[in-house]
Amino acid sequence: MSVTKRNEADVGYVEIDNPPVNAIGQSVRQGLLDAVRWAEELHLTRVILSGKGRAFAAGADAREFDSAPLEPHLPDVLNAIDESFVPWIAAIDGVALGGGAEIAMACRMRIMSPKSQIGMPEVTLGVIPGAGGTQRLPRLVGLAKALDMISLGKPLNAADALAAKLTHTVEDDPVEEAYMVNTEELGCIVPTWELPAPEHDKELLANARATIAKKSPNQIAPNRAIDVIEAGLSIPFHDALPIERAAFLELKTGEQARALRHIFFAERAAKMPETIKADPVALDHIAVVGGGTMGAGIAYALLNAGLRATILETDEDGVARAQTNVEKVIDASLKRGLISDARAQDHRARFNATTDYTTVGDAMLAIEAAFESMEVKKDVFAKLAMTLPKEAILATNTSYLDINELAATLPDPSRVIGLHFFAPAHIMKLLEIVRGDKTSDAAIATGFALGKALRKIPVLAGVCDGFIGNRILARYREAADTVFMDGSTPWEVDEAMEAFGYAMGPYEAQDLSGLDIAHANRRRQDATRDPNRRYIPIADRMVELGKLGRKTGAGWYRYPGGNGKVDDPIVADLAIEESHLAKRERTDYSGEQITERLVLAMINEAADILDEGIAHNARDIDLVTVFGYGFPRWRGGLMHHADTLSAKAIVARLRELSQEDAVAWKVSPLLERCAERGINLADAAPSK
Ligand code: T1G
Numbered sequence: 103m104s105v106t107k108r109n110e111a112d113v114g115y116v117e118i119d120n121p122p123v124n125a126i127g128q129s130v131r132q133g134l135l136d137a138v139r140w141a142e143e144l145h146l147t148r149v150i151l152s153g154k155g156r157a158f159a160a161g162a163d164a165r166e167f168d169s170a171p172l173e174p175h176l177p178d179v180l181n182a183i184d185e186s187f188v189p190w191i192a193a194i195d196g197v198a199l200g201g202g203a204e205i206a207m208a209c210r211m212r213i214m215s216p217k218s219q220i221g222m223p224e225v226t227l228g229v230i231p232g233a234g235g236t237q238r239l240p241r242l243v244g245l246a247k248a249l250d251m252i253s254l255g256k257p258l259n260a261a262d263a264l265a266a267k268l269t270h271t272v273e274d275d276p277v278e279e280a281y282m283v284n285t286e287e288l289g290c291i292v293p294t295w296e297l298p299a300p301e302h303d304k305e306l307l308a309n310a311r312a313t314i315a316k317k318s319p320n321q322i323a324p325n326r327a328i329d330v331i332e333a334g335l336s337i338p339f340h341d342a343l344p345i346e347r348a349a350f351l352e353l354k355t356g357e358q359a360r361a362l363r364h365i366f367f368a369e370r371a372a373k374m375p376e377t378i379k380a381d382p383v384a385l386d387h388i389a390v391v392g393g394g395t396m397g398a399g400i401a402y403a404l405l406n407a408g409l410r411a412t413i414l415e416t417d418e419d420g421v422a423r424a425q426t427n428v429e430k431v432i433d434a435s436l437k438r439g440l441i442s443d444a445r446a447q448d449h450r451a452r453f454n455a456t457t458d459y460t461t462v463g464d465a466m467l468a469i470e471a472a473f474e475s476m477e478v479k480k481d482v483f484a485k486l487a488m489t490l491p492k493e494a495i496l497a498t499n500t501s502y503l504d505i506n507e508l509a510a511t512l513p514d515p516s517r518v519i520g521l522h523f524f525a526p527a528h529i530m531k532l533l534e535i536v537r538g539d540k541t542s543d544a545a546i547a548t549g550f551a552l553g554k555a556l557r558k559i560p561v562l563a564g565v566c567d568g569f570i571g572n573r574i575l576a577r578y579r580e581a582a583d584t585v586f587m588d589g590s591t592p593w594e595v596d597e598a599m600e601a602f603g604y605a606m607g608p609y610e611a612q613d614l615s616g617l618d619i620a621h622a623n624r625r626r627q628d629a630t631r632d633p634n635r636r637y638i639p640i641a642d643r644m645v646e647l648g649k650l651g652r653k654t655g656a657g658w659y660r661y662p663g664g665n666g667k668v669d670d671p672i673v674a675d676l677a678i679e680e681s682h683l684a685k686r687e688r689t690d691y692s693g694e695q696i697t698e699r700l701v702l703a704m705i706n707e708a709a710d711i712l713d714e715g716i717a718h719n720a721r722d723i724d725l726v727t728v729f730g731y732g733f734p735r736w737r738g739g740l741m742h743h744a745d746t747l748s749a750k751a752i753v754a755r756l757r758e759l760s761q762e763d764a765v766a767w768k769v770s771p772l773l774e775r776c777a778e779r780g781i782n783l784a785d786a787a788p789s790k
Pocket of ligand 1: 201
């Protein structure tokens with residue numbers, strides 16, 4: 103039973119019991135509707151509604167969104183509760199999100215526990231509230247708050263919900279408190295639907311639309327939600343509901359909602375493959391080698407997960423730098439109210455920085471985040487292998503280097519794994535877990551256990567240059583440099599990719615990270631680069647000119663006064679000169695043409711990555727591109743997006759492009775197979 107009910111005299115207790123988070127599927131809707139009838143038949147004086155487990159209700163069951171909605175529909179169930187002569191009290195402990203919040207708002211009264219949250223995150227799934235939320239919330243909290251909550255999708259904690267008058271009170275035991283509520287007081291509360299809608303306010307609506315234009319420019323649902331809220335301000339409640347419902351039903355079958363659902367469930371499916379049978383080592387004290395920005399971010403993430411972290415450095419200057427870097431992150435988290443003073447003190451107590459490797463003799467995991475040089479890493483691993491217990495796992499945070507080569511330097515290469523964090527390591531959710539040829543299941547299990555402890559999205563990757571993410575990034579950058587050399591400008595390329603949905607284009611992004619990193623990689627690849635592959639020399643010229651990006655004041659753009667980017671004619675001239683030297687004809691590419699080339703280049707490379715078994719499935723590539731490289735979440739990630747284009751159309755276009763350059767645009771065999779068989783990349787199997 104997804105909904106249980108019992109009564110004590112004239113008080114009814116109804117509980118949603120649909121683990122793990124009381125998602126509101128058909129059986130919950132039916133159970134609630136039955137409970138309304140039951141309470142009315144028994145002429146109860148109140149119904150106390152609660153959720154079993156860690157949630158009140160996490161919203162409509164999004165797994166049902168791919169099929170036609172089954173009766174009873176949630177709006178009807180909630181109208182039955184709202185209009186019933188038996189008042190319902192929502193006793194909220196845990197989260198009340200989306201349809202869960204709508205249920206609570208249809209109740210006469212809401213009582214929240216201090217740790218609970220209430221919110222309307224529907225837009226994060228590409229839909230809008232579909233069960234009265236766009237009409238009831240403004241009536242309870244006013245227009246401004248409702249616009250904010252619904253169009254941005256951010257939940258309120260109990261204190262903020264009380265301040266917003268969304269909950270009547272905050273109590274440790276909401277069910278008990280609901281029982282104690284004075285019946286007369288309860289009887290005086292006006293049903294939500296009968297409350298007057300707030301006044302139409304042009305300015306508030308315009309501000310909300312302006313905020314959305316900045317925060318989620320390409321997304322349909324937020325604007326649609328504002329339209330529906332506005333529509334309901336000047337018509338009766340029950341006339342507005344069908345408008346809301348129609349918008350919800352239309353959006354849920356739309357491409358953006360499908361893409362956002364895909365990422366929602368992909369994120370939750372990012373778990374250790376069932377083929378891994380070993381147990382992880384005990385995670386308590388973890389050594390981090392290198393106290394630079396990355397090492398310090400990793401150490402802070404460990405501290406935030408309640409673990410002990412020791413940063414190992416080569417000298418006292420390094421130790422001091424490590425302490426400063428970690429303290430900077432603690433400070434920033436304190437200022438943002440993410441941690442309390444007591445928690446900060448506790449972090450400091452579990453942190454150490456030293457040159458003394460013997461202090462980590464009990465650590466069962468070490469994460470090396472030292473300078474990106476194979477020689478440095480081999481030296482560090484030799485020391486770690488001698489110091490840590492022999493069962494301990496040795497991980498490297500390298501972004502590119504060959505883990506097999508590193509592991510081969512150790513007596514037991516099976517204890518070596520790649521744990522590739524993304525900067526800033528304590529914020530970015532993605533963790534690439536890189537399996538070497540000899541890596542043990544225990545090491546893999548430890549990587550996933552750490553990913554879980556740090557609330558990261560773990561993705562298993564095989565060994566190749568750049569693993570999953572950086573390999574796709576390198577092809578993306580190469581395609582960008584090619585259109586730049588052949589006719590475009592960094593500005594045009596960035597503009598095109600921002601229009602596609604990236605928060606920032608490749609050139610502005612590289613100015614932030616620095617042109618020297620990619621340069622070092624190109625030099626590392628000189629010996630192995632395919633001589634037949636076209637090489638774009640512009641970025642090398644930039645580095646020769648000392649244009650490394652923001653850190654040198656100028657890169658692909660200039661940043662006068664450290665402010666916004668401005669075009670740099672020197673950079674544009676570089677491309678014209680190089681294309682002239684290469685006797686290349688320059689083309690005036692449109693934004694669409696630029697986007698098409700960069701996206702197809704990534705898809706083709708990703709298909710090879712999947713075909714080679716470097717990635718286990720297309721879903722993992724979607725997670726990497728969205729959570730590590732800024733691919734628009736509302737497009738569902740690179741491979742999900744590719745499936746909206748179809749392998750057939752992609753292969754046809756790649757074949758045309760390969761006329762221009764047969765090496766760079768060589769069509770991935772996996773794409774060919776998908777096109778031939780008419781299958782999606784999401785269902786494609788690696789050939790290796
Ligand atoms: N539908 C279906 N499954 C859901 C779900 C949902 N709404 N929410 C969670 N799950 C599953 C999830 O896939 C996972 O499954 C398990 O529950 C635990 O989740 C009509 C249209 C509630 C804060 O957007 O934000 O209501 O992997 O790992 O970290 O107007 O889940 O175990 O098989 O995330 O503790 C609006 C979405 C829906 C909230 C808990 N609601 N959920 O986080 O656990 S639209 C949302 C969350 C709607 C109405 C509209 C989080 C959580 P599995 P978890 P968690």
